[in-house]
Amino acid sequence: MHIAFLLPEYPHEKLPKSAGIGTSTKNLLKALVDAGMKITVFTYFQNSQEVFQDGDITIHKIKLQKLPVLTWKFNEGIIEKYIKKIHKQTPIDVLEVVDWTGITANMTFNIPQVMRLHGSDTFFCDLEGRAVKKANFDRERKAFLKADKIIAVSKFVAEKTNALFNSNKEITVIPNGIYIDDFQPNHTSVQENTILYFGTLIRKKGIIELAHIFNELIQQNDNCKLLLVGNDAIDIQEKRSTWEMVREVFSAEAIKKVTYLGTVDYDRMKTLISEATVCVFPSLAESFGMVTIEAMALEKPFVNTNYPWAKEIVKDGETGFLVHPKSHKEFAEKINLLITNKELATRMAKSARVAAMRQFDITNIAKQNIAVYQSLVVK
Secondary structure, three states, X not given: OEEEEEEOOOOOOXXXXXXXXXXXXXXXXXXXXXXXXXXXXXXXXXXXXXXXXXXXXXXXXXXXXXXXXXXXXXXXXXXXXXXXXXXXXXXXXXXXXXXXXXXXXXXXXOOOEEEEEOOOHHHHHHHHOOOOOHHHHHHHHHHHHHOOEEEEOOHHHHHHXXXXXXXXXXXXXXOOOEOHHHOOOOOOOOOOOEEEEEOOEOHHHOHHXXXXXXXXXXXXXXXXXXXXXXXXXXXXXXXXXXXXXXXXXXXXXXXXXXXXXXXXXXXXXXXXXXXXOEEEXXXXXXXXXXXXXXXXXXXXXXXXXOOHHHHOOOOEOOOEEEEOOOOHHXXXXXXXXXXXXXXXXXXXXXXXXXXXXXXXXXXXXXHHHHHHHHHHOOO
């Protein structure tokens, strides 16, 4: 079976830096290849036109053509025409698309389409209390309604998207996954009293709340250190570096204990997770949360947001702690509890890894995806 993916991002040195969608998708694509699938990736709005291989996966970069007006509409046509050309050369059985900005809203293919809900602009605007652009809403809803099958990475994003688009479409929930064998716990190099946040430095991930939380934590335990790892985003409200903003929130005492590393490669990131005492995920807007399952697989104790998507991944008090990110004092207390009560932290971390092995093994998750693809292929 030949499955093609139309994506805005993909993790590769020949492409711009990728975030969560890229990482989770690459894990899935590798597992699909291992299961015998032929995989093609179309990445759009790129700075050049190129075709190259990432192992057994064929990657097509589709160059963005900029015009004084109607750039989006013009490029929709370019993308559609390009995919049809490749389909004619090497027939595609299923085309998977993302929900973000409804890229396929005005494209027509004689290929069955699966849409994966990672979280549309409409979805995130609703969570953040922002107004969505009408053009984005219209495209996203149109693309959503025309898809033949819908897969969602969480029950929460499935139900929320149906509600936002006034729909009752059947949606299959399949979480993101990881190669569990690539995440082997290593407790020999743990750095005492180190709290780790990894992910984009952006308002919706709760990074500003984390600054307030760490200010509280320092009052409870002045031995704590905070390590931040991830790309610095331009804040959507203040239009400046989020890291600059966050630095202003830390107290004079707290900022002395904060280190920001920027972005690191995937292997280095796994090492940093292993070295951390506790991981923290105070996100305010999410559809799933890859960072959580990576920490779970590496057998790390953590404190997570208590928002709905996290409750689908974490069992509060057993595999991790769930706390509202704006409850700064309580969030800090849970972090400190995991730092000071090593027996509790170890027990929860071990339970987290067992849960990750059971729920998020990419090999099993690939099989669930293949079943959806096969349901669309005419026998």
